[in-house]
Amino acid sequence: MRVAIIGAGWAGLAAAIELTAAGVRPTVFEAARSVGGRARALHANGLALDNGQHILIGAYTECLRLMRQVGVRPEDVFHRQPLALTFADGTGLRLPDLAPPWDALAGIAGARGWRWRDKAALLRTAAAWRLGGFRCAPQATVAQLCARLPRRLVDEFIDPLCVSALNTPAHEASGQVFLRVLQDSLFSGRGGSHLLLPRTDLGSVFAEPAARWLAGHGARVHTGTRVQHIAHQGSTWQVDGTPYDAVVLATPSTEAVRLLRPLGQPGLQPWLAQAEALRFIPITTVYAQVPGAAGPVLAAPMLALRAQAGQPAQFVFDRGQLGGPAGLLAFVVSTSDGERAALEAQVLAQARAVLGLATLHPAQTVVEKRATFACTPALQRPPSALLPGLWATGDYIDGPYPATLEGAVRSGCAVAQALLSPHACHTDLPE
Numbered sequence: 001m002r003v004a005i006i007g008a009g010w011a012g013l014a015a016a017i018e019l020t021a022a023g024v025r026p027t028v029f030e031a032a033r034s035v036g037g038r039a040r041a042l043h044a045n046g047l048a049l050d051n052g053q054h055i056l057i058g059a060y061t062e063c064l065r066l067m068r069q070v071g072v073r074p075e076d077v078f079h080r081q082p083l084a085l086t087f088a089d090g091t092g093l094r095l096p097d098l099a100p101p102w103d104a105l106a107g108i109a110g111a112r113g114w115r116w117r118d119k120a121a122l123l124r125t126a127a128a129w130r131l132g133g134f135r136c137a138p139q140a141t142v143a144q145l146c147a148r149l150p151r152r153l154v155d156e157f158i159d160p161l162c163v164s165a166l167n168t169p170a171h172e173a174s175g176q177v178f179l180r181v182l183q184d185s186l187f188s189g190r191g192g193s194h195l196l197l198p199r200t201d202l203g204s205v206f207a208e209p210a211a212r213w214l215a216g217h218g219a220r221v222h223t224g225t226r227v228q229h230i231a232h233q234g235s236t237w238q239v240d241g242t243p244y245d246a247v248v249l250a251t252p253s254t255e256a257v258r259l260l261r262p263l264g265q266p267g268l269q270p271w272l273a274q275a276e277a278l279r280f281i282p283i284t285t286v287y288a289q290v291p292g293a294a295g296p297v298l299a300a301p302m303l304a305l306r307a308q309a310g311q312p313a314q315f316v317f318d319r320g321q322l323g324g325p326a327g328l329l330a331f332v333v334s335t336s337d338g339e340r341a342a343l344e345a346q347v348l349a350q351a352r353a354v355l356g357l358a359t360l361h362p363a364q365t366v367v368e369k370r371a372t373f374a375c376t377p378a379l380q381r382p383p384s385a386l387l388p389g390l391w392a393t394g395d396y397i398d399g400p401y402p403a404t405l406e407g408a409v410r411s412g413c414a415v416a417q418a419l420l421s422p423h424a425c426h427t428d429l430p431e
């Protein structure tokens with residue numbers, strides 16, 4: 001079976017690995033010079049950075065499985081710690097390393113800065129979610145789901161958790177997807193809620209070892225190659241004139257639309273409409289250096305920040321504690337709004353005011369304008385099956401998870417399994 005995969009992000013690489021492991025030798029086309037998509041290495045000003053700071057969690061079982069398959073030991077490339085949403089003043093939630101639900105119970109009971117009635121309210125709410133099977137009305141937002149919780153809990157726990165998991169503000173985010181993430185992370189088994197913070201650049205975490213593994217097992221990965229058009233001819237699909245039995249679009253939705261619209265197939269119109277209706281949210285990562293630092297700058301590798309007007313960052317990471325240069329910090333502004341220079345200036349001012357870092361020099365600011373889709377209630381996301389022999393994969397494809405690396409990887413694996421099923425590449429299309 002001849003399969004072309006257009007895009008070498010985590011979804012495309014996952015599909016390619018699954019196919020290759022089953023004996024298929026796919027050809028992967030990537031427009032960029034490096035693999036990894038929106039989770040890739042970035043080298044700037046002599047520093048090994050990332051195209052945005054990412055974290056994984058212990059419940060990302062498919063990501064971890066594929067890493068091991070391509071020769072990456074997760075224990076070598078991640079700093080693993082129990083879930084912690086703590087602030088610079090020491091307040092916040094920190095779970096112990098226990099099996100669920102005891103970790104959550106003990107963590108909530110011991111949370112610093114919360115009143116006992118606040119803790120009791122959160123425990124009651126969490127118990128109600130679990131008894132209800134982690135289901136809610138399809139149109140409910142996270143804010144509506146948590147409307148009865150005390151304001152401080154919403155500000156210091158629900159909002160940071162929502163924006164880190166769904167990359168969407170709580171007043172817009174899907175309550176049902178939020179509950180699914182909580183179910184799979186907090187109640188899936190011991191370690192599911194652990195934070196996995198990369199110790200190295202994201203290229204080394206998965207994408208680059210995956211590309212090497214694919215090349216070593218007979219697949220072909222072409223970087224710096226942007227596919228111009230696809231077409232259907234006879235019993236095959238054509239990718240820039242080369243025939244294939246099947247084509248997988250592992251690109252962002254906008255690029256998939258560019259390639260699909262010229263096909264002129266009426267059956268594609270619903271898919272195109274859903275893809276074009278997706279609303280995207282930018283994420284900004286401000287990398288900054290503390291000059292002369294010789295050791296840890298923060299009390300922990302990751303801290304939450306109280307975002308407010310003029311202080312937009314929600315999280316800060318001490319990359320020096322994660323294997324990077326001492327004093328290198330990464331500030332994350334989810335749902336960022338504004339120009340790059342203005343955001344950078346606001347984040348540096350926030351670091352001075354909140355963290356007491358008076359001498360902080362900007363190193364690189366990365367603005368990913370289409371970092372994630374808005375994960376809103378009852379969102380209609382496009383399916384993976386397009387036409388016979390034509391598939392799409394990515395974190396935006398219909399599924400239970402928001403725009404996460406695990407969602408992308410699971411989507412790629414699912415498409416590969418569909419391709420491997422009997423008659424998956426039958427390509428007779430209506431005239």
